[in-house]
Amino acid sequence: MTTPKIALIIGSTRDARWADEPANWLLTQAKKRSDIEVELVDLRDFDLPLFNEAASNLWVPSQDPKAVAWQEKIAEFDGYVWLTAEYNHTMPAAMKNALDQAYNEWVKKPVTAFGYGSMGAVRSVEHLRQIAVELQMVPVRSALHLGGADFFAAHPMGAGKGIEAVEENLLPSASGMFDDLVWWAHATMSARAEDQAKAA
Template sequence: MTSKPRIAIVIGSTRATRFADKPAAWLLEQAQARTDIEVELVDLRDFDLPLFDEPASDLWMPSESPEALKWQEKIATFDGFVFMVAEYNHSITGALKNALDQAYTQWVRKPFSAMGYGGVGAARAVEHLRGIGVELQMAPIRPAVHLGGGELMKVHPLGADGPMSDVHEVLAPSAAAMFDDLVWWANVLKEGRAESQSAAA
């Protein structure tokens, strides 16, 4: 029996006034209610990553930054990812882009999706993230969770600031579909990576 895939929910904003913690806690609850994955919340605030300044990508040579190495070691322990995405000017945060750039081999052949929040549910940023993931040889999946418009204003501090339970009924089907697909791909790609490693040994 193979072990359950390990999935990271990565909080992609580091601002002191970020909104990410609220939807991240809700998404973590949805994941923890499942029996087919192990899930962990990974906060970029816990990794004091400098701006990327390595001689080359981790694809071509080992990184030198101790902070980057710590980040890479953490990322390597997961089989798939859900990124919490805030939309900055139609794209992802600089902090998340930098974190993605600070690793490479640890992302390869692993699936990912996102939960985006913003006026249009961070749809433009999530689409941008998918392109970045492809370049990192990751596998983007179609389902994602988008918290936007009137639903965002029900739970955001600039709106009614209600609990996430106020939007649960709307978001839960998307979260279930996302995790269903993510688990399928995580299992398939985990087996494929293991076969490739055995063949190379």
């Protein structure tokens, strides 16, 4: 059985982001598993313009080389975990733009999220699920949320103790999230392979 390749995507690009600490913590947890291969993907590395194509690449090939490079990267993976904060009750604009800059590459692949913030970025994660449906992705039930007292214990603007101080509260949800993602990654990989065989 092929091991699913999963992208852990950092969805914030601002200079003052805190995303790196939770991203690296989750990457460490993922690397302890033998049933997935995980790569950290940082939106900062792609310098995506605001979406300005004639249409989604579902209908028209993208022209901007930066958008094409992003699409090529995303196409490498069998599933996705977005690391997201919550900006004004939704996801960072850079994250929404990155979702819009591809289409074909997302189709029939599972997605989940690690949301962090005072409310655990729950509204950002819910908006991701809605967008994922339109992109023909498979949003899985389980996600990971760092919020409330745990967030303020870990974050530098609170007690600044770091995620390790609260990880006992996160590990069960992290495990469940990865379990769901792996199951759906295998299911969709099999189904996509069957579709490709029928089309050949």
